Amino acid sequence: MSLVFSDEQEELRRTVRSFLEHASPESEVRRLMESDDGYDPAIWRQMATQLGLQGLHVPEEYGGAGFGYVELGIVLEEMGARLLCAPFLASAVLATGALLAVDDALARKELLPGLVSGTTIGTLAFAGPTGRPEPAGSGGLGPQGGTGAEGGHHGLLAARAASGYTLRGTRHFVLDGALADLILVTAWAEGGLSLFAVPGDAAGLTRSRLPVMDLTRKQADLTFSDTPARLIGAEGDAGPVIDQVLRLACVALANESAGGARTVLEQAVRHAKDRLQFGRPIGSFQAVKHRCADMLVAVEGSKSVAYHAAQVAAAGDSDRLARAASMAKAYVGEAYFSAAADNIQIHGGIGFTWEHSAHLYFKRAKTSELLFGDPVHHRGLLADRLRV
Amino acid sequence: MSLVFSDEQEELRRTVRSFLEHASPESEVRRLMESDDGYDPAIWRQMATQLGLQGLHVPEEYGGAGFGYVELGIVLEEMGARLLCAPFLASAVLATGALLAVDDALARKELLPGLVSGTTIGTLAFAGPTGRPEPAGSGGLGPQGGTGAEGGHHGLLAARAASGYTLRGTRHFVLDGALADLILVTAWAEGGLSLFAVPGDAAGLTRSRLPVMDLTRKQADLTFSDTPARLIGAEGDAGPVIDQVLRLACVALANESAGGARTVLEQAVRHAKDRLQFGRPIGSFQAVKHRCADMLVAVEGSKSVAYHAAQVAAAGDSDRLARAASMAKAYVGEAYFSAAADNIQIHGGIGFTWEHSAHLYFKRAKTSELLFGDPVHHRGLLADRLRV
Amino acid sequence: MSRTVTAAGLTTLVDDLLRSHPPAATDPHEFLGARFDAGLAWVWAGPGDGGLGADPALQPLIEQRLAAAGAPAPFRYNPIGIGMTGPTLLTHGTPEQRGAYLRPLFAGTEIWSQLFSEPGAGSDVAGLATRARRDGDEWIVDGQKVWTSYAHIARRGLLIARTDPDVPKHAGLTAFVVDLTAPGVEVRPLRQLTGEAEFNEVFFTAARIPDTQRLGPVGAGWRVATTTLMNERVSLGGGLSGGVDPGAALLAAYQEAADRGDGNPVRRDQAIRLWIEANVNALTAARAAAGGNRGRPGPEGSVLKLAGAEHSRRAAAYLVDLMGPAGTLIPDYRMTRPGLPLGGGGPRDTAAAFLRSRANTIEGGTSEILRNILGERVLGLPGDIRVDKDVSWRDIPR
């Protein structure tokens, strides 16, 4: 397995990069992050129709381009580098990933083309009140919700109805949950944790926007009150689907974060060259220069581990994927946060202002570090899997 | 409680410092560390007779000076700064501490004066094969020795004999165990873990010198084969005695280590001023200067926490002592190691040679960090005690 | 009155003050004014300056006794004034200036701010470009300051301006007391990454300052600034020493996480590590306070500022990590501007405190600058190679 990209892949990177240059300049990021839905529908359409990004990794039979995670990783890295405000992670990674993972050809045939063409925005609702992933394999909260001391909380329950099911309960920290047209949601049915589809405008669905620190990626709590839902796959299928999707999401987020880390290094270096103090560029002081060097090491490591994880995801071995995904998520999570923090420090006061973009990356970095399991969690998973 | 020393205490520091200047120059450290017993009997006698160091903290009724742990801490800091090769920790802290802690007035009256006058060298043998302290309160290995997977190993057992007891088994990592005249040793009697006294030349006692990384402090394994022993205190008394002595030993070692950390900072700073590269002192490069600044912060923190622990030890509240001792041991252990490592790095190649003294401190630092429980162990104790 | 004031004598004075002005029934500004008049503001200062010419080591006694009686804490009413500019005025002010400024400063009736940093002069404060030109008995000031806390509600500011651009940069500075409500002074909010505008930008456009408001000699501004900066570091670092257990909040947060089933031995170890750090810093602060020369802060202030800032950053990030995704929610990004008095010090929300903590290693001297100070002034290491030394400020690249 080579960690070097083909000419075709490099061409994809150039295309996406130049597209995002006009689609996601800082001014657009700021405009969108202040808006409720946090994305630009016109850009979203262009991504789908001109570049085919939403379906890059989707088989051609569903309207996709039939590429894999290596190509998706390239796209995500560039999106992360630009802080693109769009429901890409929610729709193209989580919802699309769930449909690709679940054993339900009919649902795939009906639902994937909309996600691929960008006419439908999807998301996946799986998290309990703390937002933490449950232990591997459990696929979500138990029927009574929560674990340990938190056991009193209710999970999301699915009841069989005349035509299909109804859902009752709440899912938390749902990415782009307030704007999604198609919500895939895990709920406990008689047969165990199961996957359901609910339209965004379903009856009895209340969507509460969350006051997120990272304004460039929206989240919401979704409360279901006897909300009609369609079963995807069979009852009890959701556990392994969620495990698989979360692994892919970790790979995706690691690649996106590697892009962000690259950008903050570039920002820091540019500032270190331009900013004069004591009559010289601050980058000529070793305190700044060596910090940049350490950032470089972290950025190079992030790329290595993220590219590796994307390759493993593309290859499709689930045991190797579990390792590569946790390794990438743990390493890049810390590396991006540390680099984004260093970028603020190198900028000094100006890096602490609202006007400078350093904080946008910083907030994205910390949020991403904790999303889908923090580094301690993933190191724990790795230890279990490596049997130590 | 003040963290500032009185004039009398500062005078003690000056006296000890100037004594050690001639008693423990680097040449002497090197001579003694290459010797088997690793100390100079003449210096040891002077320490006792001229300065009264061995009995500084011992009540006057046993020939001591009646001071407390604040004064002992001052002495230890200066010894650590000079890497004095002498069985002070073993004899004045461990053995003396055990006798002061145990409820046996007769033993104190008979044994303490020799330790105070320096005519007897004592030590305390309490550790199992890993050298790690057992969980607080257990006071040593169980009768079957070891814990968990290691359960097959035998602890040290005491059997009642015609006149007194006999011991059978092994104690490990005994400080200055090969040269001590008086070995206080914990062993399991019928009534539980108990403290015994064994002379260094007892029948059936085999002493094996250990190939220690830190040549300035000797260690040995002691094997007892039906070795006659005298019970100190009552059967079952040793648990709390060992707990108390180990806490005091952590305080002592933290103060000694603070002295060592001070010295390596001084060495690093001196080298950074003297060594020219690129036509300028290397200390004018921020990479070196800032490392020294971070060392300074660690050294100042080490002093603060070590002095505090000594004051708490002097005040005598055992719950507060347990906290202060673990805090000091955990913090100073890491700080000294890190400073000693930084000192080598700042010296570059010359700091990696046998001829330079940087490695002597480095080896002492790592060994001290792991002695009497490493930082992870002590943070665990703290967490238990702070009830989190 | 001289340094013969005793602890017992002070206790009597404090008790007299508390009797004549019962804190619960007295307006805080009035109480603080009375405290100043009784010589209990800065006990080592001279009579009339809020002091009694007493041993500075006696000050904690006053603070403790007053705090126990529920007296208002002057810092809450005028943080920059009490922490930084007050001590500077005591050191460098003329009798007239001390007479005019110290009482309202201590009483909190005139809020103070500090006008040092500029967009082009952050770590390199002495490189500042705000110009003051002499015009008869007045000075005319033009330039821009930044990071000025409380300028939007402050009456006065301590300004450092360049009075001579043709000499090396440290030599051409002069300190002034400036009236922030005077014509030609404009205060604008500067929004931070927290969403708040905790700080301000202050623009001077031909603002006039009487020469009587000059603090110290012309060209001696750097000495005045240094006094203030060292007081600032003590003030920033010293805030860490409060409370019985300075790490208690960390333990409580971990306990809360454990109680909801999110306990984890790795996070527990981190909590204890940070708890130890907090306690060690508090012990170092106590050691510095006990050994130091109160009123004239020494280099220990820089040790504490560095260690404290790095710790508080780590601790704030830890608390977010502990909460997971729930820790990345924030109550509000609305732009607000802080008022006075300060609150009782209640905990900020986790994410808000986390964001604010990023300034700790920048404000009052970056950690990099502090490491330089420790290396050079405490350890005596040689300075960085300077390209801006012995050249006139005008010729320094910027």
Next chain:
Amino acid sequence: MSRTVTAAGLTTLVDDLLRSHPPAATDPHEFLGARFDAGLAWVWAGPGDGGLGADPALQPLIEQRLAAAGAPAPFRYNPIGIGMTGPTLLTHGTPEQRGAYLRPLFAGTEIWSQLFSEPGAGSDVAGLATRARRDGDEWIVDGQKVWTSYAHIARRGLLIARTDPDVPKHAGLTAFVVDLTAPGVEVRPLRQLTGEAEFNEVFFTAARIPDTQRLGPVGAGWRVATTTLMNERVSLGGGLSGGVDPGAALLAAYQEAADRGDGNPVRRDQAIRLWIEANVNALTAARAAAGGNRGRPGPEGSVLKLAGAEHSRRAAAYLVDLMGPAGTLIPDYRMTRPGLPLGGGGPRDTAAAFLRSRANTIEGGTSEILRNILGERVLGLPGDIRVDKDVSWRDIPR
């Protein structure tokens, strides 16, 4: 022969070599000589220089096929020669020099060492003081080198000496190939903190070197040294990429501790953290190797050297910590001197490896120097302010 050599063609050549010289039945030096003659030493080098003028990307194919067949690894027989001076000779040697030195170097019949560092020139290698004065067709060398691995068993050394002290320091250096058995060359052991004398000091006293052994032009020594140093960093950093799981030893050590009852979730987390680091470094090495231009090492070597050295130091300390007091025992401090060939790479004892690891962040460029290189050469940040630039070496303080 040109760059039309194909993978298939190479495979045939390797198989021919293995048939004519079965590794199990052939003296290793003889095998390596034959490999050189077959053009399979450095495949991108020219014919006669141990190569075939082929694409450097084909080299791994050879290495893998030979390793699988149990052929001797040249690095074990001449570490400095293979890792550093060989590639330098390829780049800078005359045809005569390449003809004379490369074959015995590759065959391991002439061990090489590298003579750059001096007591007064560590990080600042270009400040070195060893003098070479021209005397007709010879050069006379006086001075002292240090940290020279294998000098006690080496036949030849790559020496950098100062030939002109009156020009700026980088300009006055010249490279030579020196015969370490010649008169005037004395090798003395230098004992390290491990107890071993892994390195040597080499003293030159009027030692004579023919001008034909000069490598590159007079005054071009720094360029030669840079080639070697970059190869050294690749060599030091690249050692990390070996094996299927480069972090396996860490996991095994943790497992062993856990099995004896010393398991601990904090240590477990640390083991995984270090395991991740080891794997990330290996992935970066693989990425650099796949993307890089083999034979002409680029700056990625410095990333790997820095990350690898810091990691190996942490990992070695972790293994000691894991064992507790038992980890602070050491088998031996006796002074030994290493021989060749290198062993199979078996694990050192924990404490010995821990001590040796402290040199990782010093040898081949300290971590500080590497951060400077990364900052300046990779990121393009401005250089440190230099006081030794544009002045003659003679006038630089030292």
